Amino acid sequence: MVDNTMRAMAYPGYGGTEVLRETRLPLPKVAPGEVLVKVRCAAVNPVDWKIMAGGLDALMDAVFPVVPGWDVSGTIEQVGFDVPEFAVGDEVIAYARKDYVHGGTFAEYVSVPVRALAPKPAALDWAQAAGLPLAGLTAHQLLTRLGTGAGDTVLVHGAAGGVGSLGVQLARVRGARVIGTASPRNHERLRALGCEPVEYGDGLADRVRALAPDGVTVVADFVGGVLDSTLAVLADGGRHASIADHTVLGAGGQWMWVRPDGADLAELGRLADAGRLTVDVAATFPLADLPAAFALSQEGHTAGKIVITL
Template identity: 55%
Template sequence: MKAISYARYGGPEVLALGEVRDPKVGPDSVLVKVRAAAVNPVDWKAREGHLDGLFESAFPVVPGWDVSGVVVQPGVAVSEFDVGDEVIGYVREDFLSRGTFAEYVAAPLRTLARKPGNLSYEEAAGLPLVGLTAYQVLSKVLQVKRGETVLVHAAAGGVGSMAVQLAAHLGARVIGTASEHNHDFVRGLGGEPVTYGEGLGERVRGLAPEGVDAVFDTVGGDTLRVSANLVAPEGRLVSIADVDVVTYGGRYYFVRPDPEDLRRLSELAEAGVLRVHVSETFPLHRAADAHRLSQEGRTRGKIVVVVDWDAGAEGGSQGV
């Protein structure tokens, strides 16, 4: 099958479109015909080797953990899905090798749920990783309650935009940091926007003089330091970007595959509670451009790579 892969760590130029081995379908996995795969910051961080201390890499590595597509072959022990079922998945294994930037992916059952019927394949591909991250942090770690005030950083980004919607759905007041040109977007999600950068602490204090009940940090560094001073005495602080959060009495979190959580997100999307904003799509052979755009860190919502089956799969050159 055709797939994007890299044979060594490096910049976007190491990504190449070519033939790789067809995936084997385990007894508790399903073979998914990929229609779309979202790009996440963790993808380029893995490509550059920043996750080498956490995950073994079996080169060549096919990148990508998010997917939407159609089941074409259930494993021999699978009764949960049938051929033709539309699914979404956060297809993360405990090593880097068999990703979703490909024509097909063999996805373990623990990574899958049914696709929301009201979302396109492109929108659905953008839901799993960011949705699970926001859902797990807000409901299981921060345990946000109705009436609390939650500060969400990078509120217009992939994780942030999900977190704003979910926190508002939980009945919280949501303050979200974003650049000024994204303020209306954050308001549309249910948040109160504040501009990040110098003076952030004073701007947040202006909205929440007594401090905030919970902080969802997606940035780290100075933003995390400022956030620690904004938490109310009994408040909570979680970061998905900076392990130094523990020095401020907070907790670091890394999203986990969970089929029940993913099913709940699909239900919320179908109910109109969650929407996925896709800022730009790229054909499979332009995955390097998608990585470059993601690495710039200024994307509103999600970047998605699309497998165009009607065109007989993408061709053309890849890389620089």
């Protein structure tokens, strides 16, 4: 008898980590323009547990039970109708967000729209590759929207985090000088990425001004709650954006959320294969330990990505 089910972590309704359960669910259907990916690794992002707690219920419909997770690396198991770009067996990565919350990546299989897919970078292992899509696209799209390039001095808030460390690298790829906020224990790691680290907290603006007396031209806020510091160090005509604080809209900034984009993701993969972009993995967990992985993410002190391996 053919088993058309898969192992997955899912939750039947909103709540904390206590609502997560290991279960068996039907294999996802594969619509036209989609592929079925056999999951090798899936990365944890704060948005995963925020959605689980109901934090995005006003924005996105949820169809329960929900399998959380939007980041994935794996191999194509099946292609849907009209998918000439990919074939069974291809190694791929994706930011697999869909238009509603239901079938995510913390499972043995996930269906992914082709528009979100890109080839897996050969230079990254499966765990690193899974950690690239959401964080890498977030940093890339924010820096692109701000027109970041050579001649800019960029301040990255949260430079040691999963998004921030990629933002540092991508700003350097664009030829910018980068100053990044982080706790002292992460300063040496940031220096290795080409960043000038400063400690966050009281006196931050003075520390940034000591490095950039004329101010910074671009501020990338990946943590939220730092608008006063941003405005204190932003040069006249400077640009700033946040992924975590909508109040920047009232201060001339941009508030953005990452979009799935296979072409953007493929470009990040090319940078990784060229040795210009790497992904730090802080911890890995088996699928059944997803609640512990979420709890670690909720602590907010992890430098690098938390990854589930299958």
